[in-house]
Amino acid sequence: MDIIELSWWQLAVAGALVLLLAVCTHLARLDIGRPLLIAAARTMVQLALIGLVLEALFTVGSLPWIALMALVMLLVAGREVMARQKYRLTGGWAFGIGTVSMFVSAFSVTVLTLAAIIGPEPWYTPQYAIPLLGMLLGNTMTGVALSLDRLTESAWRQRAVIENRLMLGQDWKQAIGDLRREAMRSGMMPMINAMAAAGIVSLPGMMTGQILAGTPPALAVKYQILIMFTITVGTGFGTVLAVSAGSRRLFDGRERLRIDRLKAH
């Protein structure tokens, strides 16, 4: 089966619908029109550019260029994690903790999956490496961003509770324990829900894409299960790292809650 060609005017029809949605929400004074249009414009430009980049990358196929691409993806994801937090750790920690957590978790799971499970020749074959890393990084980013945002915001709001627990002689891990569990939960819930709903409520994007491109459904399903598991592992470890490092940073060496290390944006 050949995939049906999409032309630009057909995309323009879908784009017009987004525009219509923006106009409607504007008229209803729901104040979402501007961010909606900016995001839609971003998705168009970014995906068009990445199409060009991927075509070039697939032709070259050398490790240094793939690594450079991966690095750029990581830094953009790190910036995005930071931007999504209302209360940010100061001194570069908001960016640092998010980025390092994603790097350690998403990159090692990607390399492990490529080298030990899928096994393309060579292992960094960009047709496998870049989409896999993209999916892992994208989902890990969501988990890390949600959990850090939850952690810092609840620490900000509940600082009196945390301090009262410290006054009663609890150590910092006990004093912020509830908040850490909530943060971990909010980081993991999207993936847990996605796995629970997969195939019944939703058909995951990659599987749909492979089927559209002519892959037999049985094989597409296997790939999808693999991806779901690796994404969950990547998201999970990334979130664990971010929550641990983030909550540690909220306290100093004398176990004082350092809410002054957070800044509202």
Added chain:
Amino acid sequence: MQLARLELQGLSVGGLVNVDLEVAPGEIVCLSGPSGSGKSRLLRAVADLEPHDGRVLLGSVDRESMTAHQWRRQVMLVPAESQWWADTVGEHFCRPVPEALTELDLPAEAVGWTVARLSSGEKQRLALLRALSCRPLALLLDEPTANLDNETTRRVERWITDWIRQHGLPAIWVAHDAGQIERVGGRHYSIRGSCLEPA
């Protein structure tokens, strides 16, 4: 239990500079001053809850020689406004203190109450009991009777002062009311500018 005095050496926090203070076992030192003068921050600094300069010792033991949570378990700060995180009152206590409940005019079932139904006066008394149930070796009290009526205030004052004297705890008591300062007894300092002055 060994009795130890609480000793502040050259403590500086916020507007207060170089505060020296010694509190003997079983002694209550009252602290007063206009709001915003740094009474609460001084107590927080002694409990090591915010960055500051200076040393604090309990007996001959320097605060820096133990972890911060061990220190706070021994030198316990009871804030003016208490916070409750679990569902029921009892979950916040280190150990049950049934006889103390009745002495503070609270029924024995109070430990099973849900936190949401507590009045501000009940919270204040329960916060004191909660702190003392952890058997601290020194007490830092920040306006411990602010939300109580006159009669309950007297009762709570008597009960805390008895506890402090019986157990030989050094205590710093932040108070507004001149009558209370007189009843509680002991030395009284007020904050003038950047230092403590005997009042």
